[in-house]
Every structure is written in structure tokens, then in C-alpha cells.
Amino acid sequence: MSYVIGIDLGTGSVKGLVVDRNGKVILEAAENYPLHHPEKGYSEQDPADWIKGTKLVLKQLIETMPELKERLSGISFSGQMHSLVLLDQQDQPLRNAILWNDVRTTKQCEEISETLGDRLIDKTKNLALEGFTLPKLLWVKEHEPDIWKKAAHFLLPKDYLSFWLTGNKQMERSDAAGTLLLNVMEQEWDLEIADAFGIARELLPTLTASIDKVGTVRKSVCEELGIEGNVAVFAGGADNACAALGAGIVDQNRGLCSIGTSGVFLAYEGTHEQNYQGKLHFFNHVIPNSYYSMGVTLAAGQSLTWFKETFAPQMSFDALIQEASKSPLGSNGLLFTPYIMGERTPHVDSQVRGSFIGLDAGQKLNDFTRAVIEGITFSLKDAQVLMEGIAGKQFEEIVSVGGGAKSDLWLQIQADIFNTKISTLKTEQGPGLGAAMIAAVGCGWFNTLEECAKAFVVYEKEYYPQKSAVEKYQQLYQLYQQVYPQTKELCHQLK
Structure with missing residues (x-):
């Protein structure tokens, strides 16, 4: 061997x-x-x-x-x-x-x-x-x-x-x-x-x-x-690009949602030029003569880490997310924007800052935690919406990796907010696996990276959007989209 x-x-x-x-x-x-x-x-x-x-x-x-x-x-x-x-x-x-x-x-x-x-x-x-x-x-x-x-x-x-x-x-x-x-x-x-x-x-x-x-x-x-x-x-x-390859993102109907410190929503673009006017990144792929587009949330998992360390330092992440499951969809009327480090997609704005909108005296820690999770996912949906609106993409599946793929609650929230089937990887190895796949093709084990992906990438769990949740999240997402334009100037003045 x-x-x-x-x-x-x-x-x-x-x-x-x-x-x-x-x-x-x-x-x-x-x-x-x-x-x-x-x-x-x-x-x-x-x-x-x-x-x-x-x-x-x-x-x-x-x-x-x-x-x-x-x-x-x-x-x-x-x-x-x-x-x-x-x-x-x-x-x-x-x-x-x-x-x-x-x-x-x-x-x-x-x-x-x-x-x-x-x-x-x-x-x-x-x-x-x-x-x-x-x-x-x-x-x-x-x-x-x-x-x-x-x-x-x-x-x-x-x-x-x-x-x-x-x-x-x-x-x-x-x-x-x-x-x-x-x-x-x-x-x-x-x-x-x-x-x-x-x-x-x-x-x-x-x-x-x-x-x-x-x-x-x-x-x-x-x-x-x-x-x-x-x-x-x-x-x-x-x-x-290697992370996308390692997750099997080698066709235009499959996207990648990666939630680490920052967050990435990525799509394979094939050989076609897309004109996103800088609202999304557009780069050459590792697959020859191909491209991918990418939206970035600067503080995705970082927003949850900040929230935990500031308001629940004694709790583990698992316990915190378990608490969030006790909050209903929409977090009891609370919205969070994850702009604590500024934002990249779709708002290239280093001075905007995050916010909780809709606070009231009846909300608990679980509501705030769920609002953070939902807000991070809404932010990544911004990239999905740009891809669908500008390039006409129709995602049949989104592969979720990183911290957002470690929780059944968060995976279901992704399915409902993205209104797309969410899949997880059996073994998540990230960019390193993509690099190994490049070496495998280079050594002649496979003819193409696409062929290698079919052999190397194995999926595990699937989460499907729930119709009633999708409809509610669509209404909340429309409210979420209004927060940036209505808080932008306030944030700039505070800076």
C-alpha cells in the first residue's frame, strides 16, 4: 500500500x-x-x-x-x-x-x-x-x-x-x-x-x-x-479551496457552510464567470480551469465564544447549546447581528458592530444563546441569497462543517434558515484532506479531483427543512436584513 x-x-x-x-x-x-x-x-x-x-x-x-x-x-x-x-x-x-x-x-x-x-x-x-x-x-x-x-x-x-x-x-x-x-x-x-x-x-x-x-x-x-x-x-x-474539495464541493448544486472562528458560505462555480461586483469573493478553484465564490462572516463561531465567555463562562458549549434548545424558534422575539468584529459579506464595513434587537424583561439566557446561533446563520444566508439572486443558483444540498456541524439543534436551524438539505461529513478533516486528494490525483491514483472526491468524501447525517419553520425564518430574515441599514450610522458614530 x-x-x-x-x-x-x-x-x-x-x-x-x-x-x-x-x-x-x-x-x-x-x-x-x-x-x-x-x-x-x-x-x-x-x-x-x-x-x-x-x-x-x-x-x-x-x-x-x-x-x-x-x-x-x-x-x-x-x-x-x-x-x-x-x-x-x-x-x-x-x-x-x-x-x-x-x-x-x-x-x-x-x-x-x-x-x-x-x-x-x-x-x-x-x-x-x-x-x-x-x-x-x-x-x-x-x-x-x-x-x-x-x-x-x-x-x-x-x-x-x-x-x-x-x-x-x-x-x-x-x-x-x-x-x-x-x-x-x-x-x-x-x-x-x-x-x-x-x-x-x-x-x-x-x-x-x-x-x-x-x-x-x-x-x-x-x-x-x-x-x-x-x-x-x-x-x-x-x-x-482545499476545504471545499475535502467536503466534496465539486458541482454547482452543492454548497459549503463552514462555521469556525469566522464563517464561510462557499459554492462551486464551474468554468463560468460570475459578476458579483465584489459583494462575494470569486477565486480560482483547485479544480483545473474552475472557480468558486465565497461569502464571509468575520465573527461566526467567535460570536458564540464571546457570548459564552462574557455571559456564561461557567458553562460548556454543549450545555449552553442544550439550553438554547429550550428557546422557541425566533428566540422569543430576539434578533442578533454578529458584527462584533465588523462585517465582510454582504456589508464590507469594518466599523459596524453587533447588536441584540428586541430585548425584553421576559427573555432568558437560552433565548440569547439561540438568537446568537440564529444570527450567525442569518449572516451566512446573506451569501446564499446573493448567489441565488445574481448567479441563479439552486442548492440541493449544503455540507456543514466546523463548530456549526457539532450540534443537532444548529444543523436543523441551518436546514430551516437555508431552506436546503444539510449534510455532515463522516470524518471531517478540512483542508488537509483536500491537500491529500491533490497529491492522490497528482500521483495518478485518480484521473480527476472530482473522481477522487467521489471515492474519498463520505457523508453521514442529513437534516431536512421543516416547512413551518422555513416560513417563520423567512419572515425573521426579512427583519434581520433591516438591522444593518438602521444601525450602521449609529455604530460609525459610536466608533
Whole structure:
């Protein structure tokens, strides 16, 4: 039996999955690494910590499963998007990586929007937001000119990890789509954008497809890890694209609802261009010549965590959600908007803040908890509504993953609010499984990623919308949609 490894390079940790030809996850390991916040709003990591963590993960997997030394066929990656790694002429990092959740670049975003106007969305399909890579490049250019003069290349996190393993530098397109430098439909660097902001063309890496072989594990790394023979390395993909693949989102009738710290509502777009005018993200997929759209709730699970830690610190999440089940649909007249960190979809507004609407003296903790759960789900429905209204999508099934998939109550609420069948995964492995699937296809185990998904992705539970609940939630959702425009100015003035 031969194996592949999927490596998921996240914001707080790196995770490795060993997967066999049947799609079974045989073994997994993870290593944490620190975040650095040198100033308010800054978020950075040392790329050396990614390499250290990945090396420890691979060592642990190989020591636990010695047959990997001879039977490891391929490795691929999933990685946090947007984060900037700047290299000098000797391919050494010039500074800490500036991460996707760093918000220092508001001025640079404004400059990009003013300079490019409508061409920005025409070319990149996305608005200029602080998370993207181009604003980070411009920030370094303005604030760290000595470093900028030494910059010879830039990479994204998983591509830097690939460089360490193989010695070859490149950037894969599903990740490049999050830089604001890629013409998404043409799938090539947009040199007009690069020239407009003084980004030297030499900085732009060679572009690859997700399933492209980008090299083999370097001899020195093989010797250090005890690997015998050649191990192929494949380009991999952006974390959201890999998560979608790992959940089987490979056709246009199936969506993904992922509720972690933030929340994502994602849909496969096939080969078709969609014009969401920046209201949704539109990126290249890991599936060749395909695309996906995505809406983001900045504080999804974070809203529930904040609520628990603030108002019920002594309770477990399970106990808190069990209490919420005692509250009726609509939370006894209470609505919650999860804008505690600002909002992304459909309101690109960093200054709006959350609210409880409809408080009265008869409401209890269970009503507030259910309102938070319903409000998070309403926020994700905003993305679903945009997809249905603009692209004419008709979802037959939504796969739910993350914290929102751990509760029968929340899963049923999703079915009723989305008015769509909700399915859960038998084994939820997230982006790491998507990375392993890319390696499996790269190794020739399957002809296509779609074929691999049919073999690797197994669903478990199903939840169906209840007609009476759907009707009530449709009425409440119309009220929810009115909260943002009626509280926006108040929030801005409070800030």
C-alpha cells in the first residue's frame, strides 16, 4: 500500500494527514506555532516556524508509521491565504510574514481602489481589502524601503513551504487569486496592475495548477527525515479551496457552510464567470480551469465564544447549546447581528458592530444563546441569497462543517434558515484532506479531483427543512436584513 500526505499550513498550527488509496486517514499530527502582534492591528509569523513545525509533523508521522519511509508517494499542501513572504536574492525571508488577518493596510487599499476603479473588479473579481497581498506589498514599499530594495521574490505560505521541500519557487493559482495581482479569468499575472503600483515583474513567481508536480523532496530533507527514494511534491491549494474539495464541493448544486472562528458560505462555480461586483469573493478553484465564490462572516463561531465567555463562562458549549434548545424558534422575539468584529459579506464595513434587537424583561439566557446561533446563520444566508439572486443558483444540498456541524439543534436551524438539505461529513478533516486528494490525483491514483472526491468524501447525517419553520425564518430574515441599514450610522458614530 502506498500513501500520500496532505499538509495544512494554518494560522495557528500545521497539520499533517497520512491517507491511503481508499481515502482513509491513517494517521495525523499537528504542531502549533506563535503569532506576533508587534502593534495594534498587526499580525505576523516567522516563516522559520512553519518549517520547524512541518518538519516536526513529518518526523512524527514517519516515526509512528515507519513504512512511510519507502511507501510515501506524494505530498501536497493547503495554506492560509494572502499572507506575504518576501525573499531576498539568496531566497531568505526579509521580514516576518504579514498575515491575512493583519489590518494595517487600509490606506493602501484606498490607493488601489482609487487607482484602478472598476478595473479592479473586472480583472481580479474582488475588492481591495486589508487581507489581500497587494496592499501588504505596498505597505512594505512605503514603510520599509530598505527591505523593499532587497526584495527579489514574494511567495504565499504554502508555496514557501513547497520551496523549502523542493528548492523550486512557484505560486499556485487558487492562492494567487487572493493577491489582487492575478487576472482571475485569464489565470495569469495582471502586468498592468503590477506596473501601476511599481511591482517589479521579477517579484512575480511562476504560476502553476494545483495538481502540477513542482518537484521532489530534496535529498537533504529526505536524509533528515529518513525518507528513501523520490517523493513527488504537488502545488496544492488555498485553504478554502482545499476545504471545499475535502467536503466534496465539486458541482454547482452543492454548497459549503463552514462555521469556525469566522464563517464561510462557499459554492462551486464551474468554468463560468460570475459578476458579483465584489459583494462575494470569486477565486480560482483547485479544480483545473474552475472557480468558486465565497461569502464571509468575520465573527461566526467567535460570536458564540464571546457570548459564552462574557455571559456564561461557567458553562460548556454543549450545555449552553442544550439550553438554547429550550428557546422557541425566533428566540422569543430576539434578533442578533454578529458584527462584533465588523462585517465582510454582504456589508464590507469594518466599523459596524453587533447588536441584540428586541430585548425584553421576559427573555432568558437560552433565548440569547439561540438568537446568537440564529444570527450567525442569518449572516451566512446573506451569501446564499446573493448567489441565488445574481448567479441563479439552486442548492440541493449544503455540507456543514466546523463548530456549526457539532450540534443537532444548529444543523436543523441551518436546514430551516437555508431552506436546503444539510449534510455532515463522516470524518471531517478540512483542508488537509483536500491537500491529500491533490497529491492522490497528482500521483495518478485518480484521473480527476472530482473522481477522487467521489471515492474519498463520505457523508453521514442529513437534516431536512421543516416547512413551518422555513416560513417563520423567512419572515425573521426579512427583519434581520433591516438591522444593518438602521444601525450602521449609529455604530460609525459610536466608533
